[in-house]
Amino acid sequence: DLDVARRELEEFIPRARTMSEHSIRSMAGRDLARFKEFKKQGVAVKFGRFSQKENSQLQKNIEEFLSLTGIDSAEKLLFSYRYPEDRETIQRLKAEYQFCEKLSEGIPRPWRLIYYRARKIFDPNNYKGKYSNEEKEMLKRYQAMYGNDWKKISVMMSRSNISIARKYSEIKSDINHGAWSEEETQKLINAVEEVIKKRIEKEEATFLSSSEDSSRDLSIEREKLYQNLPWAEIETQVGTRYWKQCKQKWLTVLRTRMNKGKRLYRGKEGLQAKINLIKRLYELKVEDANDVNWAEVCNAVGDVPSSYVQAKFYKLKVSCVPFWQKKTFS
Template sequence: MDSVHSAADVLDLAVPNDNRTHDAGANGETEEGAHSVIVETGTQQHNKPCLKEETLGVDDWQALKDLKEFIPNIESKSVDEIQKMIKYDLDRFKEFRRQGLSLRSGRFNGQENERLRSNVYDFLSLTGIQSGSQLFHPQRFKEEEANIKKLKRHHRFHERIGEGIPRSWHQVYIRGRKMFDGSNYKGRFTKEELHSLKKLQTLHGNKWAKISALTGRSESSLEKRFAQMSANKGAWTEEELKRLLEAVRKHLVGQAEPGSGPATVRKDQLYNNIPWTDVCQVVETRHWSQCRIKWFAVLKHKMACGQPVFSGGTQSLQGKVDLIKALNAMQIEDAADIDWEEIAYTIGDVTPRYIQTHYYRLKVANVPMWQSMSFCEIIDFLNSRVLPNFEERLQVLINSGKMVSRNDPQELFLLSEIFDNEDSDYYSEVQNS
């Protein structure tokens, strides 16, 4: 089955490396909770000691050098994170390299999910632990908690569940916590639950693990529901948008290319590794996810000089043709394996998120019963049934002289191009983007 079922799902796939700072969990043991997400990016996170402030052992410095071959920005992580990756990941990464496998990021594909399930069931059989829920959420089982943790340490839990999955141990662990959390699927919140959620969040702050233990709801569902309750849901005001742009601008200034000329940033820096929790604190009135969505809406206008690829007309038709061809050329069997960065480069001055959104709209508008089709079946239908019609219409436009040529993709952007022209007309233009 094609796993993308809603526009919201599509929008959430584009930035897997958001800087989301979670609480440390009820038991305070970061190895037992997926609360401090380790990602293979340069994203800065809160309350993390800089590598220069603490000293690694001699052996760890050599291991750090080896780890840097796989994660170039490893030195931006905390000492604690580095030591865990040396312990749990370095040997695995070397073995994957010997097998010719590249490290993956982003969504897990079907094969990875099945391997993770198999690894978990093997570990349960080995240890006698009763369920995946006990394995990933031992704090919910107070009487067995100490024994579960002892068995996990003795049988090298983090290494075993990651066998055959070319990702960091923490990415695998986070995925396992979501897959084996039955409290993720409890339906709508009742009025009583919403009232309780507001009281508990006031009492405990954003300690979602603790609130989860008290409510029986998963941490992710509680965080999302509270964000929906508390965030401003109306149209963005001019002041909110100004605060958003200023927060993002401040981050990008620090990422600018070295040199004495005008400040420039690479295209990918405009949408990757932005510390959204910091940004939303500056905006004050919006959740981090709302800030991210609004920034991408602003960015699509800025990168395309106010005329996005899929804004209609001949350029939109050419974009659809290019998108279908690019997806078909990848010859992959799972939507999770799509390299959206590569497709965004092929299309032109757009973000990966923008392309994902329009792939979703393309299949919904043109593929009957797409919900019951696999990813391969959807692409085959688009390529064999939809693409010829698009190409025929495009050729008519070309023959009539109405086709407008596209500029070559831009790799570097001046910050002045992105943040100039912040007048009232501009804010009105993007207010409801």
């Protein structure tokens, strides 16, 4: 029953109540039993960045499936459309040896996110370095010919479809550089407010927490201001900037508003904020930075988005820890 599945999924994914029927059916089939099993083991369903442990488990799952089926590469397995002569055989083997179940073994995340992560890791077209000027011009020509059919263009350019979509967003206009004008900033604010309002109306929730709400509820409400926003849609409404610029600028605007214009990380108070951040992270006793609940760490620095705290941690690590790439988080 669809309603029963939706209610059961809400225990693990609160936004399940607003998900489409197709998504609920897919997750009920691929994820619900896994989520329940992880719950018995005391393991919570995770979102956000994959930890090193999860990446290693995913690589192990892929390697074992290749060994089991005889498919000779992860690229063939995950991008069978690039090999039309083998595609039918690959699809048959995936069904016969339960690819969905094998791929997600030991990883407490929705199957769809695991699959997307695998495609990112094992796509050789993701590791081709910077775009040359010739490639940029080629991308513009292909987009003019085929529109936003990134899958088709990706085959022609031997780049991943995600890579070329993002690159086109960056290069499609010559005016998306330099300081933001007041008009651009206001367009950005209006665009973000519009998408947040639509989301809240859809969820039948209020934008601000009432005074009776717990601090956890307040945190969830604030996360809606910057997490999982549709940046491609916002980019379109702004018109003169690509999505990454919009995201970075919005976080700057939001941080300023949350702190009433006060500049953080300056002088003596800034030094104390760094010390507080280091202490808080040490107290967590986690082994991987991806296991940190950054939303709960925010108050060590101030009233800021979690992404701001993550950026400050990264800057501290790079500037103060010798050979940090070779060290573990713990």
